[in-house]
Amino acid sequence: MLPILYHYPASPFAELVRAAFGAKHLAWGSLIVPNVLPKPDQTRLTGGYGRTPVVQIGADIYCDTGAILPALESLPGPSLYPAPLGPLHRLVASWANGPQFFAHVGAAMGGMTPVMMGEAFIKDRQARFGMDLGALGRAAPHLAGQALVAARWLADTLADGRAFIGGDAPGAGDLALYSNIWFVKAVPTAAANAAAMLAMPGMADWFARMAAFGHGQRREVTPEDALAAARANSPAPVTGNIDAPYAAGMQVGITQEGTRDEPSIGRLLRCDSTGITIARKVEGGLTVHVHFPRLGQVVSPA
Ligand SMILES: N[C@@H](CCC(=O)N[C@@H](CS)C(=O)NCC(=O)O)C(=O)O
Structure with missing residues (x-):
């Protein structure tokens, strides 16, 4: 079943998933959404997310790279959690x-x-995430210094000649570190910061190795194709538990720490340390399962 990615070109978290498709040599459907709300083609399936x-795989919808990468793991291709780090890739990625x-x-x-960002983008990020452009500008030297520490630790890790953080094979931790630097490198006014990161020993070669995975085989799909894929499939069986105080079948809303986006409301099917799944009824009697990681998600009765 063709995974469908809801994304836009400049998103670093989307680049992480595009690169994961490349590392796994996967074919995928690309559905471009706006970089600001509203995103009706996406939220009609996710509820509010x-x-x-x-990423949509049939009637299963995966929100957040913390749920998307584990879902891609079950598709063909090399593991995103290769030994010896295995699940430690999650720790690095998080x-x-x-x-x-x-x-x-x-x-x-x-x-x-402000002109480079555009009014719609600034308003959206202010309303949803409390972004304050003036404060961000003032904090920029401090934040760039923090980001350089990640580059330094990565360079230190690569110093013994390994190709990726865990050895010969790339994993989710490499992808997460890569997409952050990709983001900085993509912004012309941040060229000096990207150059400082990539000037550290081994970093430019590692970055080039990551970029060389490409994006797999991408083809554009329409919102109607995506809806048809959801209708043509049943959600996969749910495994996992429901931790107290939550109960199976209860109506809940899922929101994310640090955002003011609308909750995704549905019937609770899973809520444990492996993640969260809700069942949602969509237009025309269609039922989808919407999956989230557990980390960073807030579950409330709805
Ligand atoms: N924890 C999320 C973070 C995703 C995230 O922050 N994405 C940014 C774009 S890269 C975002 O959603 N921005 C608002 C938007 O695109 O509407 C993940 O791992 O997927």
């Missing part, structure tokens, strides 16, 4: 995509002007 990226992501936002966007 408006962040990027989202640091890179968590506190370090904000440092890279500062390193990438701290020097951008």
Whole structure:
């Protein structure tokens, strides 16, 4: 079944998934969504989740790279959690995509002007994430310094000649570190920050090795194709538990720490340390399962 990625070109988290498709040599469907709300083609399936990226596999919808990468793991191709690090790739990715992501936002966007960002983008990020452009600009040198620590630790890791953080094979941790630097490198006004990261020993070669995986085989799909794929399939059986105080079947809303986006509301099927799954009824009697990681998600009765 063709995975469908809801994304837009400039999104670093989407680049992480595009690179994961490349590392796994996968074919995938590309559905471009706006970089600001509303995103009706996406939220009609997710409920409220408006962040990027989202991956749809049939009638299963995966929100957040923390749920997307484990879902891609069951598709053909090399593992995204190769030995010897195995699940430790998640630890690295969660640091890179968590506190370090904000440092890279500062390193990438701290020097951008309001005109470069555009009014719609600024308004969206202010309303949803409380972004304050003036404060970001003032914090930019500090944040760039924080981001350089990640580059330094990565360079130190590569110093023994290994190709990737765990050895010969790339994994989720490499992808997360890569997408952060990709983000900084993509912004012309952040060229000096990207250059400082890539000037560290071994970094330019590692970055080139990651970029060489490409994006797999991409083909554009329409929102109608995506809806048809959801209709043509049943959601995969759900495994996992429901931790107290939550109960199977209860109506819940899922939101993300640090955003004011609408909750994704549905019937709870799984809520444990492996992740969260809700069942949602979509137009025309279609039922989809929407999956989230557990980390960073807030579950509330709805
Ligand atoms: N924890 C999420 C973070 C995703 C995220 O922050 N994505 C950014 C874009 S790279 C976003 O959603 N921005 C708002 C938007 O695209 O509407 C993940 O790992 O997927």
